[in-house]
Amino acid sequence: MTMIADMVVVRPPKPAAPQLLKPRLYRTDFRILNGLDVSQYRADFKALRADFERDWNRTLFKWTDQVNDLDYRPLWDEFYEFLNRSSIGEFSGCLLYSEVQKKLSDPDVAAIYKCMARDEGRHSSFLSWVMRHMGRKFDLGLLPKMEKLQYMHPKLIFITTYLSEIVGFYRYQNISDHLKANPEFAFHPIFSYFDDWCNDERRHSRFFALMLRSQPQYLRGRLNHLAIKFFTLAVYITMYLRDCESEIYGKLGIDWEKYDVKVINETERAARHVWGLAIRTDSAYFLSCLRKMMRNNFKNKANRGKTGIAGARAKIMRFVRYGNTIVQYAKLVLQPHDFVATLPRSEWLNIAPDPGDISGIKLAGARPTSLRAQAQPAHG
Numbered sequence: 001m002t003m004i005a006d007m008v009v010v011r012p013p014k015p016a017a018p019q020l021l022k023p024r025l026y027r028t029d030f031r032i033l034n035g036l037d038v039s040q041y042r043a044d045f046k047a048l049r050a051d052f053e054r055d056w057n058r059t060l061f062k063w064t065d066q067v068n069d070l071d072y073r074p075l076w077d078e079f080y081e082f083l084n085r086s087s088i089g090e091f092s093g094c095l096l097y098s099e100v101q102k103k104l105s106d107p108d109v110a111a112i113y114k115c116m117a118r119d120e121g122r123h124s125s126f127l128s129w130v131m132r133h134m135g136r137k138f139d140l141g142l143l144p145k146m147e148k149l150q151y152m153h154p155k156l157i158f159i160t161t162y163l164s165e166i167v168g169f170y171r172y173q174n175i176s177d178h179l180k181a182n183p184e185f186a187f188h189p190i191f192s193y194f195d196d197w198c199n200d201e202r203r204h205s206r207f208f209a210l211m212l213r214s215q216p217q218y219l220r221g222r223l224n225h226l227a228i229k230f231f232t233l234a235v236y237i238t239m240y241l242r243d244c245e246s247e248i249y250g251k252l253g254i255d256w257e258k259y260d261v262k263v264i265n266e267t268e269r270a271a272r273h274v275w276g277l278a279i280r281t282d283s284a285y286f287l288s289c290l291r292k293m294m295r296n297n298f299k300n301k302a303n304r305g306k307t308g309i310a311g312a313r314a315k316i317m318r319f320v321r322y323g324n325t326i327v328q329y330a331k332l333v334l335q336p337h338d339f340v341a342t343l344p345r346s347e348w349l350n351i352a353p354d355p356g357d358i359s360g361i362k363l364a365g366a367r368p369t370s371l372r373a374q375a376q377p378a379h380g
């Protein structure tokens with residue numbers, strides 16, 4: 001009874017950046033999973049299954065000759081990092097959903113997992129293809145190791161997987177919307193696929209939202225509320241602490257912090273209607289805690305190479321800063337939350353509205369990068 005999961009399905013961390021949630025493998029109890037009663041919601045699951053089986057993006061992931069003759073050198077490392085991390089996340093999802101669908105007894109739910117594995121496999125392959133085109137390999141070394149499995153209750157698997165899907169939807173969709181408004185920054189044709197690609201992630205989040213709603217015992221009570229806040233904040237913080245180190249956003253003409261804040265607030269506005277509680281992310285207090293954690297990470301990184309007395313001092317300070325990061329996290333988990341009305345059942349499948357106005361995330365002064373080979377000036 002094992003299950004493979006990547007806690008932060010979107011992207012695994014850089015080794016140098018301490019993360020609150022590291023990608024790990026989990027096992028869960030399929031007796032519990034198979035014992036969940038979804039019969040009251042059968043019509044909703046059947047409607048979702050039919051939607052998945054229509055396979056909207058069956059013909060989407062095919063390259064045209066737009067990708068020929070690209071010269072990747074202007075953003076060799078940052079683009080590869082972006083592709084590799086995204087591919088790891090997609091591949092982890094594919095492994096997870098394939099594993100689950102083999103062991104589930106409910107035919108509708110198993111069929112949906114099978115479709116989701118299909119989608120994530122396609123996404124991962126598409127990203128890997130670009131890496132091959134660059135002449136680089138998909139780095140499997142970043143995949144979670146298969147041997148160390150930790151137990152996680154199905155409830156927590158649902159919560160974290162739902163979060164991964166919904167945050168993935170808003171991440172891809174905001175990049176796509178930004179590049180439609182600012183096409184000069186779309187340095188690679190892969191970004192033109194993001195719009196339809198996002199809809200796969202939105203469908204996946206819809207399924208997990210339905211699954212959670214069909215099990216109200218997982219959403220009620222103080223302990224469950226604490227678990228929801230703990231994991232939701234961990235996903236937001238991990239994303240923020242990774243993105244602050246990534247250089248790809250500048251190349252896309254995106255201000256990474258404004259983008260992250262937008263993604264967090266939009267994810268939060270959708271997710272709160274599943275949880276029935278709202279985390280106060282849209283505040284100066286929330287952002288100040290994230291920034292303190294970021295500064296702790298940067299200072300620790302800057303002092304890594306020191307030796308002797310300076311090295312010993314840096315080591316002590318490193319632990320002090322880790323402690324401070326945990327304090328910031330605890331402050332956010334413990335800050336009061338608000339209770340909100342969950343959506344009426346007739347609207348259960350209409351979650352994850354489109355992102356709002358995109359103009360605020362553009363990076364002032366950014367210059368577009370071209371991967372097209374420049375014509376050589378004629379001589380003589």
Ligand SMILES: [Fe+2]
Pocket residue numbers: 090093119120123200201
């Ligand atoms: Fe995906």
Ligand SMILES: [Fe+2]
Pocket residue numbers: 093120165168200201204
């Ligand atoms: Fe997905």
